[in-house]
Structures are given as C-alpha cells and as structure tokens.
Amino acid sequence: MAVMNFGGVNENVVTREEFPLEKAREILKNEVIAIIGYGVQGPGQSMNLRDNGFNVIVGQRKDSKTWDKAVADGWVPGQTLFEIEEACQRATIIQYLLSDAAQIAVWPLVKKHLTAGKALYFSHGFAITYKERTNIIPPADVDVILVAPKGSGTSLRRMFLQGRGLNSSYAIFQDATGHAYERVVSLGIGVGSGYLFETTFQREVYSDLTGERGTLMGAIQGIFAAQYDVLRAHGHTPSEAFNETIEELTQSLMPLVAENGMDWMYANCSTTAQRGALDWWKPFRDAAKPVFEKLYAEVACGNEAQRSIDSNSQTDYRVKLEEELAAMRNSEMWQAGAVVRKLRPENN
Numbered sequence: 001m002a003v004m005n006f007g008g009v010n011e012n013v014v015t016r017e018e019f020p021l022e023k024a025r026e027i028l029k030n031e032v033i034a035i036i037g038y039g040v041q042g043p044g045q046s047m048n049l050r051d052n053g054f055n056v057i058v059g060q061r062k063d064s065k066t067w068d069k070a071v072a073d074g075w076v077p078g079q080t081l082f083e084i085e086e087a088c089q090r091a092t093i094i095q096y097l098l099s100d101a102a103q104i105a106v107w108p109l110v111k112k113h114l115t116a117g118k119a120l121y122f123s124h125g126f127a128i129t130y131k132e133r134t135n136i137i138p139p140a141d142v143d144v145i146l147v148a149p150k151g152s153g154t155s156l157r158r159m160f161l162q163g164r165g166l167n168s169s170y171a172i173f174q175d176a177t178g179h180a181y182e183r184v185v186s187l188g189i190g191v192g193s194g195y196l197f198e199t200t201f202q203r204e205v206y207s208d209l210t211g212e213r214g215t216l217m218g219a220i221q222g223i224f225a226a227q228y229d230v231l232r233a234h235g236h237t238p239s240e241a242f243n244e245t246i247e248e249l250t251q252s253l254m255p256l257v258a259e260n261g262m263d264w265m266y267a268n269c270s271t272t273a274q275r276g277a278l279d280w281w282k283p284f285r286d287a288a289k290p291v292f293e294k295l296y297a298e299v300a301c302g303n304e305a306q307r308s309i310d311s312n313s314q315t316d317y318r319v320k321l322e323e324e325l326a327a328m329r330n331s332e333m334w335q336a337g338a339v340v341r342k343l344r345p346e347n348n
C-alpha cells in the first residue's frame with residue numbers, strides 16, 4: 001500500500017503497479033468467486049474477473065431476463081451459472097451484487113451458506129452500515145469486505161475493454177481469516193479497478209449516497225433544468241437552451257475538466273467567460289450548500305436509506321422507476337437533447 005498526498009492530505013492507495021494482476025491471481029487461485037446478481041455491477045465485475053483469469057461463477061434467479069443475459073454473455077448453466085443458492089453453496093467468496101433492497105430479502109438464503117472462512121463482499125456500505133434497517137448481520141467467522149467501483153458497472157466493463165480502469169474504494173469490516181486485506185485488494189484489482197483508495201463501510205455509503213443524489217445525478221439534473229427553464233422563459237429556443245446548458249458541457253468543456261482540471265477548462269474559454277464564471281461560481285456554491293447539508297443529514301440519519309428500502313422493496317418498483325425516467329426522457333429539455341445528439345456528425 002502506498003501513502004499518497006491528495007491536495008495536502010495523506011491517504012492509503014493501492015495501485016496496479018504495486019499490486020499486479022498476477023499477484024491477485026496467485027492469491028485467489030484456490031477461491032471460487034460467486035457473483036450474486038446480474039444487474040448492472042454483476043455483468044461488469046464478473047466478466048472482468050473472468051477475462052482476468054479468475055475462477056468465477058454467477059448466481060442469478062432462473063426464468064429472469066438477467067439469467068438470459070448471463071447466458072448470452074457466455075455463462076453456462078450448470079457449469080458457471082447457477083441459481084443463487086447453489087452459487088452461494090459452491091462459493092468461497094460471495095460477491096453480493098443484488099440491488100440493496102433485494103439483499104435484504106435474499107439474506108437468509110445467503111447467510112445459510114456463509115460457513116467459516118468464506119468471504120462476503122459488497123460494492124456498497126449500505127447493508128452493513130444500516131444493519132438495524134437491513135438486518136444483514138454476517139456471522140463472526142467470515143471476512144466482510146467491500147470494493148465499490150466509483151461509477152456504473154457499464155463503465156467498469158467498457159473501460160476494462162478499452163484497457164483503462166475505473167477507480168474503486170475498498171474497506172474491511174471484519175477480518176476473520178487474517179487474509180481479508182489480500183482478498184479485498186486482489187478482488188479490487190481483479191474486477192478492473194484503476195486504483196483503490198481506502199475507506200470504511202460507513203464513509204463509503206455516506207459519500208456514495210450524497211454523491212449520487214448530489215452533483216453526480218440529482219443536483220446536476222436540477223441545475224440543468226433550472227437554467228434551461230430560465231432560458232426558455234426568456235424566449236430562447238429549445239436547441240439554443242439545450243446547447244448552452246448541456247451539449248456544450250458534455251461535448252466540449254467536461255472533457256477538458258477531466259483532462260486537466262477546472263482551471264484548465266476555464267483557461268481554454270474566453271477571458272469574458274472566465275471573469276463571469278470566476279464571479280458566479282461562489283453564489284451558486286452558497287445557494288447549493290444548505291441543500292447539500294440537508295442531504296448529508298438525511299443520509300447520515302438513515303432516512304435516505306429507509307426511503308430507498310421502502311420504495312425498492314415493492315413488487316412494482318421497476319415499473320415506477322421507469323415511469324419517472326420516462327417523464328424525464330419526455331420532458332422538452334431531453335427531447336431537444338435527443339435531436340441534438342442525432343445531429344452530432346459522428347452519429348450520422
């Protein structure tokens with residue numbers, strides 16, 4: 001493990017140079033890794049592990065769309081693809097990648113097969129941190145570890161295929177075998193992480209829930225909608241409002257931020273833009289900060305977790321989520337976006 005200075009604060013990180021894939025393969029050579037669930041993270045993590053040469057099986061409900069997807073992805077029923085219970089029984093490491101709400105429902109079955117020395121792996125601190133709400137309390141004689149890719153499972157797989165890597169955090173909640181560290185880091189490297197940074201289950205879930213409700217997903221849609229609505233209310237056309245709110249950001253400016261930071265993006269815009277943006281980012285920060293404080297408090301007290309458990313435990317939760325996504329997709333802003341995307345020369 002290396003100690004690296006992040007803007008003046010030292011943190012523990014694990015890099016591929018320091019912990020190469022061959023070392024991870026050697027450490028896990030006698031393990032059977034069962035990926036339970038084949039939704040978004042399941043495919044990315046399982047296929048990356050398989051392509052990296054680990055011994056992987058998948059556990060998924062039969063007669064489901066995702067079982068068929070697993071078959072299409074090359075998992076073979078009876079050899080590398082099993083019902084959830086059989087996969088848990090065969091595994092020495094159980095990667096619990098059902099949705100957070102489904103983990104609660106299926107837990108009694110998984111727990112039955114968590115015999116001494118096995119490892120229970122999560123990609124979220126949710127189940128353990130909110131254990132009073134999830135009732136997921138692992139036996140004391142298993143390792144309980146976490147690798148949380150910081151992005152979608154779709155990106156995890158795509159970046160792996162491009163020879164890149166998505167960063168992940170890792171944590172150990174319980175080290176029963178004395179091998180939890182080498183197990184968790186080997187799995188993190190195996191699933192295709194670019195590098196791994198250290199966290200705890202609680203810090204992972206608090207930051208993750210804040211991030212996705214905040215700048216990564218919730219806040220960004222909110223701020224897009226606010227600016228788009230103001231431009232439209234003042235007579236700007238949909239294409240102008242969409243381009244000035246979103247298309248330019250994703251196509252032109254965010255790649256510059258990703259490449260070399262915010263000041264680099266600013267420096268590649270006009271001095272007129274720089275003057276205004278340097279003045280206006282602070283009022284936006286001040287307006288948003290109380291909302292972020294409220295959000296963090298809701299996460300830390302467990303209200304956000306409970307809301308997610310309650311709604312995503314309903315039998316029709318997928319239909320309801322899809323209805324809300326469709327309303328977003330059908331809004332004028334994103335309908336304008338669909339046309340703008342089609343007009344990108346590379347899409348013609």
Ligand SMILES: NC(=O)c1ccc[n+]([C@@H]2O[C@H](COP(=O)([O-])OP(=O)(O)OC[C@H]3O[C@@H](n4cnc5c(N)ncnc54)[C@H](O)[C@@H]3O)[C@@H](O)[C@H]2O)c1
Pocket residue numbers: 037038039040041042060061064066096097098099100102105106123124126148149150151152153154
């Ligand atoms: N989606 C992501 O990219 C992402 C990123 C980082 C971490 N995570 C975490 O990874 C874990 C898995 O998330 P996901 O988004 O891949 O999950 P998901 O919502 O895609 O669901 C995964 C699987 O759960 C199965 N499932 C749902 N309800 C079930 C039930 N009652 N019984 C049996 N199976 C059921 C589905 O068939 C699916 O195969 C979660 O802890 C999540 O917070 C997800």
Ligand SMILES: CC(C)(O)[C@@H](O)C(=O)O
Pocket residue numbers: 149150151152153208212216
């Ligand atoms: C991909 C995200 C948003 O980072 C993840 O946290 C999730 O819950 O899907």
Ligand SMILES: [Mg+2]
Pocket residue numbers: 208209212
């Ligand atoms: Mg999340």
Ligand SMILES: [Mg+2]
Pocket residue numbers: 149150151208212
């Ligand atoms: Mg996340």
